[in-house]
Amino acid sequence: MNLLVIGLNHRTAPVAVRERLACPPGKLGEITCNLLGAAQLHEAAIVSTCNRVEIYGLTGQISDAGAAIRRHLHQQHQLTESIDPHLYELRDRDCVQHLWEVVCGLDSMVLGETEILGQVKTAYQAAQTAGATGMALNRLFQKAFAGAKHIRTHTGITRGSTSVGNVAVELAEKIFRDLQPCTVMVLGTGEMSELTAKALRSRGAGTIMVCSRSQDRAEALAGQLGGRAISYADWPAQFPVVDIVISATAAPQPIITRENLAPLMKLRRHRPLFLIDIAVPRDVERACGEMENVYLYDIDDLSQIAEQNRAARQSEISVAQTLITEHMAHYLQWFETNRPNLEQRYRQPVANPTIPNPLHAA
Amino acid sequence: MTDQTFIWSAAACYAISGILTVDRLRRSKTSVTTHPINYATMLAGFVFHTLFLYSRGHTLQRCPLTNSFETTVFIAWAAVLFYLLIGPSYRVSFLGAFTAPFVLAILVIALLVLNDSVAGVRLLRSPWVDFHAGIAILSFGAFGLAGVTGLMYIIQERQLKTRKLTSSFLLLPSIEQLDVINARLTLLGFVMLTAGMIGGMISYRIIGHWDAPKIIWAVAVWLIYASITLARQLGSVRGRKIAWASVGAFAFALVFYWVISHGGGTP
Numbered sequence: 285m286n287l288l289v290i291g292l293n294h295r296t297a298p299v300a301v302r303e304r305l306a307c308p309p310g311k312l313g314e315i316t317c318n319l320l321g322a323a324q325l326h327e328a329a330i331v332s333t334c335n336r337v338e339i340y341g342l343t344g345q346i347s348d349a350g351a352a353i354r355r356h357l358h359q360q361h362q363l364t365e366s367i368d369p370h371l372y373e374l375r376d377r378d379c380v381q382h383l384w385e386v387v388c389g390l391d392s393m394v395l396g397e398t399e400i401l402g403q404v405k406t407a408y409q410a411a412q413t414a415g416a417t418g419m420a421l422n423r424l425f426q427k428a429f430a431g432a433k434h435i436r437t438h439t440g441i442t443r444g445s446t447s448v449g450n451v452a453v454e455l456a457e458k459i460f461r462d463l464q465p466c467t468v469m470v471l472g473t474g475e476m477s478e479l480t481a482k483a484l485r486s487r488g489a490g491t492i493m494v495c496s497r498s499q500d501r502a503e504a505l506a507g508q509l510g511g512r513a514i515s516y517a518d519w520p521a522q523f524p525v526v527d528i529v530i531s532a533t534a535a536p537q538p539i540i541t542r543e544n545l546a547p548l549m550k551l552r553r554h555r556p557l558f559l560i561d562i563a564v565p566r567d568v569e570r571a572c573g574e575m576e577n578v579y580l581y582d583i584d585d586l587s588q589i590a591e592q593n594r595a596a597r598q599s600e601i602s603v604a605q606t607l608i609t610e611h612m613a614h615y616l617q618w619f620e621t622n623r624p625n626l627e628q629r630y631r632q633p634v635a636n637p638t639i640p641n642p643l644h645a646a
Numbered sequence: 647m648t649d650q651t652f653i654w655s656a657a658a659c660y661a662i663s664g665i666l667t668v669d670r671l672r673r674s675k676t677s678v679t680t681h682p683i684n685y686a687t688m689l690a691g692f693v694f695h696t697l698f699l700y701s702r703g704h705t706l707q708r709c710p711l712t713n714s715f716e717t718t719v720f721i722a723w724a725a726v727l728f729y730l731l732i733g734p735s736y737r738v739s740f741l742g743a744f745t746a747p748f749v750l751a752i753l754v755i756a757l758l759v760l761n762d763s764v765a766g767v768r769l770l771r772s773p774w775v776d777f778h779a780g781i782a783i784l785s786f787g788a789f790g791l792a793g794v795t796g797l798m799y800i801i802q803e804r805q806l807k808t809r810k811l812t813s814s815f816l817l818l819p820s821i822e823q824l825d826v827i828n829a830r831l832t833l834l835g836f837v838m839l840t841a842g843m844i845g846g847m848i849s850y851r852i853i854g855h856w857d858a859p860k861i862i863w864a865v866a867v868w869l870i871y872a873s874i875t876l877a878r879q880l881g882s883v884r885g886r887k888i889a890w891a892s893v894g895a896f897a898f899a900l901v902f903y904w905v906i907s908h909g910g911g912t913p
Contacts, residue, residue, distance in 0.1 A: 458806060461823040553881035556822060573807075577885045585809050592811075 285626045286346040287420065287619070289379045290353050290371055291331070291338030294393050297370035304361055307332040312407060313414030318360070320416055323352040326630040327421040329411035331386070333403045335393055340383065342420045344630060346375065377616060380424065384608045387432040388441060396441040396597045401432055420626055424615060431611040439607065440600040444593030448476065448586045449483035451593070452560050456484060456528055459556050459579055467491040468511075469526040471519060472533035473501045476562045476583075480530050481509050489528070495519045497533075520544070524551040528558045531567035538569040545572050562586070649705070652698035653719065657753045659691030660726075664746035684742040685733060691749075692726045699723060711779045714907035715762035721900070722752040724787020725794075728831065732791075740818050744794045752790075752900075760904065772852050778845030781838050782864075786899065788835030789871070792828050793896035799824040799889035825885065828892055829878055836871045843868055859906040867899045 292302065307315050307330060316330050325341040343349035350373050357367070374382050387404050389396040408425040411417045436442050445451045460466050468489050470481050473496045481492060492511030496502035502513035514522055533539060540559065549557065559580040561568040566582055573580030667684045699720065702710035710716045729745045802818045805811050843864060850856065874891050877883040
């Protein structure tokens with residue numbers, strides 16, 4: 285009995301290949317069950333995200349299983365060209381380690397991202413519901429999920445945001461107690477201002493105002509964000525109620541200066557003001573950042589923090605690897621001890637994989 | 647056990663609490679709110695602290711506020727009391743990490759520097775004296791903890807302002823949250839201090855004892871906190887300046903209290 289994983293990810297395969305192999309979430313269970321029969325696997329689970337497609341399995345014929353899975357993949361997705369060069373195949377210890385690294389976000393495009401854990405959980409649940417997993421994979425995935433939780437808490441692998449938008453949110457959360465009562469003003473529409481505003485919105489920012497020289501674009505973005513558009517001439521009048529400003533206009537000169545901000549701060553009774561200036565050339569005069577209760581970050585400040593966080597995560601990889609090795613050891617030991625049991629349990633090949641095998645109950 | 651054992655045990659608990667928190671912060675890389683272990687060691691320290699005050703009070707047959715040592719220990723006790731009350735409800739990460747060393751420092755100064763003699767103390771007895779002293783001490787506990795949040799504010803604000811974000815940046819609470827706690831503690835302290843001053847005036851009328859330096863000090867402290875409270879209510883000053891004021895006011899009050907009581911006046 286051996287564990288194995290065959291798959292490809294953003295590093296081994298271009299998006300053109302990854303998208304051919306992607307499995308629709310609703311059909312994951314069915315696809316996994318078909319695979320069980322076709323590739324002589326006793327247990328299987330398929331993880332399919334935009335950055336990876338991986339098949340985890342338990343097999344009694346390790347020498348043939350790899351080739352069988354590959355064949356099945358080519359047939360199922362009607363591939364005309366071979367995808368073999370993009371595929372990696374890992375067995376037993378390496379397979380376990382790989383899953384652990386995936387759920388910890390070590391194998392992700394954005395190091396330490398947490399979305400992958402949820403995606404793998406969904407994949408596992410689909411396989412389990414379809415009856416494709418059993419004693420070996422149930423334990424493998426459950427231990428990996430618990431391990432990932434521990435490793436994320438005890439290392440800095442997920443610490444600090446690594447994108448400009450999320451860095452801005454993180455800063456906002458260190459200025460304001462709660463983003464819900466905060467009013468955000470977006471000055472100038474663009475990809476960056478949209479991403480930043482969306483990030484703030486997703487973390488609870490209550491009111492969003494969008495202001496652009498083009499009323500159409502302002503209204504379009506306001507619609508997306510669930511905010512309201514205001515006319516460009518109106519923004520100084522609205523300013524006293526604003527807590528966070530995302531500024532990204534194409535203005536050649538600063539539109540917020542120390543001089544015009546000072547009276548506004550008085551009107552705001554000196555409540556903290558967070559200015560996110562992502563425009564180039566900059567929209568906010570640098571001197572504004574020296575004013576009491578004003579926190580000014582430009583695009584370089586934010587990118588620099590994101591870069592620092594990335595470096596900090598990078599330096600935590602070895603710590604995480606050590607923890608993974610410790611955690612994995614328990615599972616591997618269990619697997620070795622139970623290998624004879626598994627062999628006995630799966631002596632008979634699976635007759636009809638679409639009907640849940642009673643032996644699969646862990 | 648003598649009362650000395652109790653107070654040193656309390657100090658040891660606060661030291662352990664501080665060390666545990668720092669160690670946990672070093673190992674755990676995510677945000678830390680008030681942790682049961684930190685809270686439990688602070689609570690243990692508080693129990694020893696209370697036992698000290700109780701046994702001292704039992705010996706003296708009155709509220710143990712007869713010298714600057716006892717008063718200072720009492721202020722530290724009140725600060726821990728407020729920490730234990732607000733720590734869990736606000737779920738402020740790091741508050742314990744700052745409170746433990748703060749209380750420990752005050753206790754160490756009290757134990758090593760301050761005068762713990764019974765000599766020269768006139769035992770003034772009146773329920774108003776006890777009310778006046780007790781509530782004034784509680785107000786100082788609140789001011790002390792407000793000073794702690796003020797210090798946390800200053801550190802976090804500086805990081806935000808200079809854009810130099812160290813790893814502790816992620817663990818410290820938001821400046822607005824610190825500001826809110828600071829405001830509430832200061833207001834609570836000010837109300838209690840005002841009540842204590844009124845109690846003091848009544849006890850003066852009953853006992854007729856007059857201690858000029860102490861009254862000047864008390865009025866100065868009251869005026870300082872009155873202006874901080876007023877400035878905040880008017881919204882004319884906010885943030886960093888208020889935080890500095892709350893740190894400075896507490897340091898001023900405590901240091902000058904030690905100075906004037908060193909002369910041998912009533913505590």
